[in-house]
Amino acid sequence: MERRQILKTTGFAATAWLTGFAGCSSSNPDASEETGTPSNEATNTVLMVTEGSTYYFDPIGLFVESGETITFEIDNGSHSATAYKKGTGGASVTRIPDGAKSWDSGILNKQGATFEHTFKTTGTYDYFCIPHKSLGMVGRIVVGEPGGPAEGSMPPDGKVPESQTIVDQKAVSYSNFSG
Ligand SMILES: [Cu+2]
Numbered sequence: 001m002e003r004r005q006i007l008k009t010t011g012f013a014a015t016a017w018l019t020g021f022a023g024c025s026s027s028n029p030d031a032s033e034e035t036g037t038p039s040n041e042a043t044n045t046v047l048m049v050t051e052g053s054t055y056y057f058d059p060i061g062l063f064v065e066s067g068e069t070i071t072f073e074i075d076n077g078s079h080s081a082t083a084y085k086k087g088t089g090g091a092s093v094t095r096i097p098d099g100a101k102s103w104d105s106g107i108l109n110k111q112g113a114t115f116e117h118t119f120k121t122t123g124t125y126d127y128f129c130i131p132h133k134s135l136g137m138v139g140r141i142v143v144g145e146p147g148g149p150a151e152g153s154m155p156p157d158g159k160v161p162e163s164q165t166i167v168d169q170k171a172v173s174y175s176n177f178s179g
Contacts, residue, residue, distance in 0.1 A: 044062070044064055044068055044069060044070045044071060045070070045071045045072075045073055046058065046059060046062060046070060046071070046072050046073070046081070046139065047073055047074075047075040048072060048073065048074050048075060048077070048079035048080075048081065048108070048129065049075040049076065049077070049174070050075075050076050050077025050078075050079075055077065055079070055129065055132040055135055055136075055137040056137055056174045056178075057072075057081070057127075057129070057137065057138070057139035057174065058075075058173060058174040058175075059139075059171040059172050059173050059174065060138075060139050060140070060160060060161060060172055060173070060174045060177050060178075061139070061140050061141075061142075061160060061161035061165065061166040061169075061171065061172035061177065062139075062140075062141050062142075062166065062170075062171050062172075063141075063142045063143075063166050063167055063169075063170045063171070064119055064141065064142075064143055065143070065144060066119065066120055066121070066122050066143055066144045067118065067119075067120060068118070068119060068143075069116050069117065069118045069119075070116070070117055070118075070119065070141065071114050071115070071116050072105055072108075072114065072115045072116075072117075073112065073113070073114045074108050074109065074110060074111055074112060074113045074114075075111070076111055077109070078107055078108070078109035078131060079107065079108060079109075079129045079131065079132065079137070080104065080105050080106055080107045080108065080129050080130040080131070081103070081104075081105045081115060081117075081127055081129065081139075082103070082104040082105065082127055082128055082129070082130055083095075083096050083102045083103050083104065083125060083126075083127045084096060084125075084126045084127060084128060084150070084155060085102035088102045088103075088104050089104045089128075089130050090130065090133075091128070092156065093149075093155075093156060094149055095124075095125070095126035095148075095149055095150035095155060096123070096124075096125045096126070096148060096149075096150065097121045097122065097123030097124070097125070097143075097147060097148035097149075098121075098148060098149075099121055100119075100120075100121035100123065100125065100148070101117075101120065101121070103115075103117040103127075107130060107131060119141065119143040120143075121143065122143050122144030122145055122147065123142075123143060123144070123145070123146065123147035123148035123150075124140065124141075124142055124143075124146045124147060124148050124150040124151055124163050125140065125141040125142075125143065125148075125150065126138060126139070126140050126150045126155045126160060127139050127140075127141070128155065128157055128158075133157045133158075134157065136157060136158030136159070137157075137158065138155045138157055138158035138159070138160055139160060140155075140160035140161060140163070140166060141166075142163050142166045142167055145167070146163035146164065146167065150163075151163065161177050
């Protein structure tokens with residue numbers, strides 16, 4: 001009898017302590033900042049940007065797992081996201097894995113306009129913007145792990161980050177890449 005009373009009391013005290021603790025941590029501004037950070041980084045959106053006379057994809061290098069979808073979105077200007085696959089959007093070379101699905105958004109020109117593509121085949125995918133290909137607007141996506149015809153060389157129209165850098169950093173911003 002005496003023993004049971006002690007257990008009850010202890011149980012109540014623990015509940016009160018936990019409730020108090022939970023209330024305390026949720027009102028702690030440091031704690032909520034910490035939980036907000038990872039979700040901000042986990043975005044599969046590539047912006048297509050015109051900045052003065054510079055045209056670029058941002059991030060210029062992006063890693064995703066097989067089966068994930070990437071959204072290409074107009075930040076401003078007119079752009080396309082077009083795979084380097086011979087015969088797609090005027091591409092003269094193929095720089096996506098064997099058997100991988102090609103894509104071409106066509107030219108989008110409204111701010112906020114988007115095009116989505118789901119990547120299934122693992123490997124390295126280089127792509128370009130049709131209107132700005134000759135000005136070096138190119139990007140690279142690594143799905144799962146690097147591989148395929150894009151490895152070992154740079155696209156004919158511009159430079160992209162090395163695949164291992166993309167794997168290590170998950171996303172390589174244009175400003176970090178171009179210095
Ligand atoms: Cu462009």
